Amino acid sequence: xxxxxxxQNLAFEGTQHVCSHRSRETGTDMTFSVYVPPxxxxxxxxxxxxxxxxxxxxxxxxxxxxxxKACAEHGIIFVAPDTSxxxxxxxxxxxxxxxxxxAGFYVDATQDPWSRHYRMRSYIENELPEIIAExxxxxxxxxxxxxxxxxGHGALTIGLRNPGRFRSISAFAPIVAPxxxxxxxxxxARYIGDDRAAWREYDAVALIEDGARAEHLLVDQGTADNxxxxxxxxxxxxxxxxxxxxxxxxxxxxxxxxSYYFIATFMxxxxxxxxxxxx
Amino acid sequence: xxxxxxxQNLAFEGTQHVCSHRSRETGTDMTFSVYVPPxxxxxxxxxxxxxxxxxxxxxxxxxxxxxxKACAEHGIIFVAPDTSxxxxxxxxxxxxxxxxxxAGFYVDATQDPWSRHYRMRSYIENELPEIIAExxxxxxxxxxxxxxxxxGHGALTIGLRNPGRFRSISAFAPIVAPxxxxxxxxxxARYIGDDRAAWREYDAVALIEDGARAEHLLVDQGTADNxxxxxxxxxxxxxxxxxxxxxxxxxxxxxxxxSYYFIATFMxxxxxxxxxxxx
Numbered sequence: 060x061x062x063x064x065x066x067q068n069l070a071f072e073g074t075q076h077v078c079s080h081r082s083r084e085t086g087t088d089m090t091f092s093v094y095v096p097p098x099x100x101x102x103x104x105x106x107x108x109x110x111x112x113x114x115x116x117x118x119x120x121x122x123x124x125x126x127x128k129a130c131a132e133h134g135i136i137f138v139a140p141d142t143s144x145x146x147x148x149x150x151x152x153x154x155x156x157x158x159x160x161x162a163g164f165y166v167d168a169t170q171d172p173w174s175r176h177y178r179m180r181s182y183i184e185n186e187l188p189e190i191i192a193e194x195x196x197x198x199x200x201x202x203x204x205x206x207x208x209x210x211g212h213g214a215l216t217i218g219l220r221n222p223g224r225f226r227s228i229s230a231f232a233p234i235v236a237p238x239x240x241x242x243x244x245x246x247x248a249r250y251i252g253d254d255r256a257a258w259r260e261y262d263a264v265a266l267i268e269d270g271a272r273a274e275h276l277l278v279d280q281g282t283a284d285n286x287x288x289x290x291x292x293x294x295x296x297x298x299x300x301x302x303x304x305x306x307x308x309x310x311x312x313x314x315x316x317x318s319y320y321f322i323a324t325f326m327x328x329x330x331x332x333x334x335x336x337x338x
Numbered sequence: 339x340x341x342x343x344x345x346q347n348l349a350f351e352g353t354q355h356v357c358s359h360r361s362r363e364t365g366t367d368m369t370f371s372v373y374v375p376p377x378x379x380x381x382x383x384x385x386x387x388x389x390x391x392x393x394x395x396x397x398x399x400x401x402x403x404x405x406x407k408a409c410a411e412h413g414i415i416f417v418a419p420d421t422s423x424x425x426x427x428x429x430x431x432x433x434x435x436x437x438x439x440x441a442g443f444y445v446d447a448t449q450d451p452w453s454r455h456y457r458m459r460s461y462i463e464n465e466l467p468e469i470i471a472e473x474x475x476x477x478x479x480x481x482x483x484x485x486x487x488x489x490g491h492g493a494l495t496i497g498l499r500n501p502g503r504f505r506s507i508s509a510f511a512p513i514v515a516p517x518x519x520x521x522x523x524x525x526x527a528r529y530i531g532d533d534r535a536a537w538r539e540y541d542a543v544a545l546i547e548d549g550a551r552a553e554h555l556l557v558d559q560g561t562a563d564n565x566x567x568x569x570x571x572x573x574x575x576x577x578x579x580x581x582x583x584x585x586x587x588x589x590x591x592x593x594x595x596x597s598y599y600f601i602a603t604f605m606x607x608x609x610x611x612x613x614x615x616x617x
Binding site: 068071127128276283314316318320323327 | 347348349350353401402404406407471560562592594595597598599600601602606
């Protein structure tokens with residue numbers, strides 16, 4: 060698996076890489092970013108995955124996320140994938156910001172015409188970890204996952220489905236129950252089909268209802284977030300966790316909105332929280 | 339002087355404002371950003387000006403600069419203006435990234451067709467400070483100035499010409515002697531004309547040779563900066579300061595390039611350095 064380095068910049072004494080490669084899962088070229096903090100040669104470092112939200116690429120968090128200082132201090136590798144397959148031959152819904160390109164929802168689509176390329180679940184769960192392990196000084200036994208909005212949904216569901224792989228899960232303003240909100244209902248119906256039972260593995264609340272557990276779970280949610288009431292609904296996660304006997308930290312952050320200003324404010328705390336759990 | 343708030347976002351418990359207003363100096367609408375850190379009502383805070391480089395608007399540092407955490411910790415207001423007049427009726431050199439829009443060079447142009455709108459010197463020195471004083475809790479007796487590349491040139495020259503207003507001057511990879519490098523020779527010839535004597539007030543090295551002094555001066559320069567040898571030439575500033583008996587801190591930062599990854603790495607140190615001198 061060959062990767063191409065599109066850029067490499069020194070930052071906080073580590074290196075911010077942006078890479079592209081041909082993906083076997085999506086059948087397209089894919090771009091991702093990896094920050095490798097300063098470290099002694101030969102040692103391997105824990106990895107924090109960050110999954111981005113609707114309309115984003117790897118670039119949003121890479122430019123605005125303010126994670127590098129904390130990752131340098133804690134010795135954490137930070138991986139930021141794209142949010143969907145890309146390219147002229149990938150079907151899209153060009154009039155819709157919340158479906159198609161930029162809106163992969165971290166599923167393996169089963170419905171035409173989406174099933175050929177929209178395989179972000181397998182891309183994140185299987186293919187990209189192999190590439191990270193092969194090309195960077197990553198200790199794959201110590202991984203955490205976080206994300207924002209649609210990417211918070213991705214972090215929660217991928218983390219909950221793979222408890223042996225991810226020791227710690229956090230999210231910024233996640234979609235916690237896509238089956239119960241307009242963004243999720245629209246995406247899952249078209250990517251996965253009308254059988255709502257098939258949606259449950261792509262819904263954090265349903266996964267917990269069905270028995271999935273996470274020991275370490277942190278969520279930050281701004282109270283001034285425009286999407287809080289209609290799309291995000293953190294209370295559904297809180298209720299599911301309570302019923303399951305889980306003790307997540309769900310923090311309502313007064314006055315914060317859905318933007319990267321919110322994410323950047325709490326990013327260093329998330330990095331430190333994961334670092335503590337990843338050892 | 340009315341200003342319009344284009345956005346206001348909570349960040350690190352302070353507010354990131356983006357504003358626009360009609361400028362009397364440039365004769366255009368102008369956009370700027372102001373971060374106001376958390377503070378007690380009624381108190382006034384020191385101000386740090388940040389002038390951006392070629393091709394930038396207020397947005398580059400606002401999104402990528404990573405200054406808000408440090409400004410929140412030190413109680414510093416951070417002001418980021420645009421780099422040139424904007425609008426359809428502003429003459430431009432559309433094929434050139436280093437002249438015209440996005441490349442105002444912080445001069446008051448004297449040559450046609452530039453002299454009508456290209457008045458970034460007076461805009462930064464006179465008009466925008468009035469707006470900041472009127473609309474934000476700014477203590478205008480405590481101001482520092484910094485900037486990057488062309489904006490480092492702006493910070494050095496505006497700071498050196500106004501020692502009573504700016505207690506502290508810093509810069510990231512500044513153009514220190516525009517009269518002696520291609521970017522500056524091109525811009526000054528067209529904005530100011532062929533008389534090189536008239537360029538000296540827009541050249542930090544020439545200003546120091548002509549008697550300007552700064553007590554507190556900090557420069558960071560990456561050693562892997564593509565523009566170091568041809569356009570930036572920090573050794574010319576070091577020599578001029580030495581001859582003038584000035585003791586600047588000029589720090590060569592090993593391996594850093596010209597990008598915002600470099601700026602963000604050292605931004606918190608610059609904010610802290612200014613804060614110490616602004617009291």
